[in-house]
Structure formats: structure tokens, C-alpha cells
Amino acid sequence: MAKKPQASEPSLDASQPELQQPEEPQAPAPSSIDDEINNISIASLTLDTPLIPLRKKPPRVPATPFHFLSLPTELRIKIYEYYFEDDDEVIDLSPQNYKRIHKKLGLMRVCKLLHKEATYYYYGTRTFRIFPTYPGKYFKTKRPLLARLKPRQRECLTTLELRLGPGWNAPPKGWAVNEALGLGDCVRVRKVRVLVECDPSDNIFKGFRRSNGFYEGFSQKLLADVLAALPAVAEVEFDAWSSVKKSGAMMSGLIKVASEAKGVAVRWGPERGWTDADEDEEATVAGSDPNRPLESVPIPGFENLHGILVEA
Known part of the structure; x- marks a missing residue:
């Protein structure tokens, strides 16, 4: 009986040539660093993206510095x-x-x-306020702004401001002139601005004020101490809010203190526009006739020159 032909099995004879798998194409070895960069960029792109070789940016040249000095x-x-x-x-x-x-x-x-x-x-x-008026702990602090400045900084100051009115019934203990305040270092301060916010002698404060004349006396002493501690002050500029009268006890007392300070001229600020020739305001200076206007009250050592009190 004839045998069916069987499929030939692969021969293990070494003499027969072996079947070789087709080799995958290999990328040529990069010839330089630029070729490596190009190969990396090509591998990261899709086939639809055009192949653009990467180029190195030129080194950034620093701009020439501006010599401020x-x-x-x-x-x-x-x-x-x-x-x-x-x-x-x-x-x-x-x-x-x-x-x-x-x-x-x-x-x-x-x-x-x-x-x-x-x-x-x-x-x-700039004008620096002698005593703070900001409400809270700053108002009651024992170290005002001047006391926190360095002596060199205080030497550069030219104008100081004394604002009177806050704490009219109970002034803070920190509102005092002492060595720690540093007014002695303010050798270039020529002007002191005095801004009065309220006059406790007005009838509207009746029943609320601590006592008659308390805050007026406190303010006068404070201004006198400030002027005495400044080495070169030459001018005191008075101004006030609209409710304060120049003829009231508060303003007349302060004007008297400034007029008695040696070498100090009295001037008026822009808020009220006061002048020495105000006809509607009457001032009472201690020891003078309350019915006499301010401009007719003689001030020892000063004379009225074009509406400004100057040293004689």
C-alpha cells in the first residue's frame, strides 16, 4: 500500500543555508551634537510635522548698566x-x-x-507731626514718631506740626517734651505749624470739659516747651478748623506764647486765611483789653510789617 507523502520537516543539517530574517534599517550614527539634537527632535514629532532642525540661540549680551551716580x-x-x-x-x-x-x-x-x-x-x-493723632495705641504711645527717628534723620527736618484738640479732656501721658523726644537734634527746623482742631472754652463743651481752662493751659505749656527745646525755630504758623475762633481763649493763649518766644515770628496758615488785620475777629491776650482787636495789641520785641509780625 502506497504511503502518503509527508511534509518535509526542516533539516538540522548545518550544510543547508539557514533562513535569515530581514534586518531592520538602523539610523546612522550621529556625526555631531547637532545631529543628535536633530534626531531627538525628529523622534518627538509626528510624520505630519515638518522637520525643522533646532538652532542654538546666540548668547545674550547684557545691557550696559545705567550709571545713576x-x-x-x-x-x-x-x-x-x-x-x-x-x-x-x-x-x-x-x-x-x-x-x-x-x-x-x-x-x-x-x-x-x-x-x-x-x-x-x-x-x-516733609512735615513731621510732633505728637501722634492716629487713634488707638499710636495715640497713647510713649514713643512719638520723632523719638523713633535717628539723630541724623532729625537733623534733616525743617518743619514740624503740633496738632491740638485730640484728647482735649484727657491728653495722653506721652504728649510731653523731654530728651527722648529729640527736639534738640532738630537743628534745621525753622517752622512749627500749630493746627487747632477745637476750643474747649466754647460753650458747646460746657458740661463735658474736665475743668475750665484745663486744656488751654496744657496746650500753652506744651507749645512753650516745644519752642524752648528747638534750637533754631524762627516761625510759628497758626491755623484752625472752622469752629475755632481766633478771639477764643485757646487761640489767644497760644498766640501769646508764640509772641513771647524770642526770635519767633507769628504767621497764619492757609486753612482759615487769617491775617493781622482781621476786623471780624477780636483776640484777648492776657493782660489786655478784650475789646481791642488783635492787630492793636502791642507785642514786646515785634512789629507789624505788611501783615506779618517780625522781630523788631
């Missing part, structure tokens, strides 16, 4: 003026100082020359 002093002062223009004209002790002022003062840490110029400009062009 090479500018004339006048231009640097103008830049300081622009830099500090958003700050208030009157500086008081308040919690907003850290955000509005403290960070800007970092400019003074750049170098000694810039520290000297910026300090001289900033502290010399």
Missing part, C-alpha cells in the same frame, strides 16, 4: 522727588507707614552717597 546732583534730586511723590506731605505715626513709606526708604541702603542725598531730601521736604 554719574548724573548731576540736580537731576538726582528730581528723581528723588518723583520717587517719593506719592507720600503724604505730613508724616504721622500710623500703621500704614510700613506699607507706604518703609519699603521706599530701602533706596537709602544702596550706598553712602545715595543714603545721604535721599535722607536729606525726604526728611527735609
Whole structure:
């Protein structure tokens, strides 16, 4: 019986050639770093993306620095003026100082020359309040703003402000002139502004004031101590809110204190627009006729020159 032909099995004879699998094409070895970068970029892209070789960016040349100190002093002062223009004209002790002022003062840490110029400009062009009026702990603090400044900073001050009225029934204990306040260091202060917010001698305060004449006497002593402690003060500028009369006990007492200070001229601020020739205001200076107008009251050592009291 004939046998069915069987499928031939693969021979294990070494003489027969082996079947070889087709080799996968291999990428040529990169010839340089640029070729490696191109291969990486090609592998990361799809077939539809055009192949654009990566190119190295040229090194960035640093810009030439601006030499601020090479500018004339006048231009640097103008830049300081622009830099500090958003700050208030009157500086008081308040919690907003850290955000509005403290960070800007970092400019003074750049170098000694810039520290000297910026300090001289900033502290010399602003009015600093002697005693704080911000409500709360700042109002009752024993360390007013002047006491927190350094002696070099106080030496640059030119104008101080004394605001009277807050705490008229119970003034804070920190409102006192002493060595810690540092008025002796204010050798360039020529002007003291006195702004009166209220007059407790007015009838509207009757029944609420501590005693008759208490705050008026306190204010007069405070102003006298301030003027005595300043080495070079030459001018006291009075101003007040609309409810305060120049002929009242508060204002007339303060004017008398300023007029008795040696070498101090009395002037009027822009808020009320007072002058020495006011006809509708009558002032009472201690020891004078209450019916006599202020301009007719003689002030020892001073004379009226074009509406301004000047030293004779």
C-alpha cells in the first residue's frame, strides 16, 4: 500500500543555508551634537510635522548698566522727588507707614552717597507731626514718631506740626517734651505749624470739659516747651478748623506764647486765611483789653510789617 507523502520537516543539517530574517534599517550614527539634537527632535514629532532642525540661540549680551551716580546732583534730586511723590506731605505715626513709606526708604541702603542725598531730601521736604493723632495705641504711645527717628534723620527736618484738640479732656501721658523726644537734634527746623482742631472754652463743651481752662493751659505749656527745646525755630504758623475762633481763649493763649518766644515770628496758615488785620475777629491776650482787636495789641520785641509780625 502506497504511503502518503509527508511534509518535509526542516533539516538540522548545518550544510543547508539557514533562513535569515530581514534586518531592520538602523539610523546612522550621529556625526555631531547637532545631529543628535536633530534626531531627538525628529523622534518627538509626528510624520505630519515638518522637520525643522533646532538652532542654538546666540548668547545674550547684557545691557550696559545705567550709571545713576554719574548724573548731576540736580537731576538726582528730581528723581528723588518723583520717587517719593506719592507720600503724604505730613508724616504721622500710623500703621500704614510700613506699607507706604518703609519699603521706599530701602533706596537709602544702596550706598553712602545715595543714603545721604535721599535722607536729606525726604526728611527735609516733609512735615513731621510732633505728637501722634492716629487713634488707638499710636495715640497713647510713649514713643512719638520723632523719638523713633535717628539723630541724623532729625537733623534733616525743617518743619514740624503740633496738632491740638485730640484728647482735649484727657491728653495722653506721652504728649510731653523731654530728651527722648529729640527736639534738640532738630537743628534745621525753622517752622512749627500749630493746627487747632477745637476750643474747649466754647460753650458747646460746657458740661463735658474736665475743668475750665484745663486744656488751654496744657496746650500753652506744651507749645512753650516745644519752642524752648528747638534750637533754631524762627516761625510759628497758626491755623484752625472752622469752629475755632481766633478771639477764643485757646487761640489767644497760644498766640501769646508764640509772641513771647524770642526770635519767633507769628504767621497764619492757609486753612482759615487769617491775617493781622482781621476786623471780624477780636483776640484777648492776657493782660489786655478784650475789646481791642488783635492787630492793636502791642507785642514786646515785634512789629507789624505788611501783615506779618517780625522781630523788631
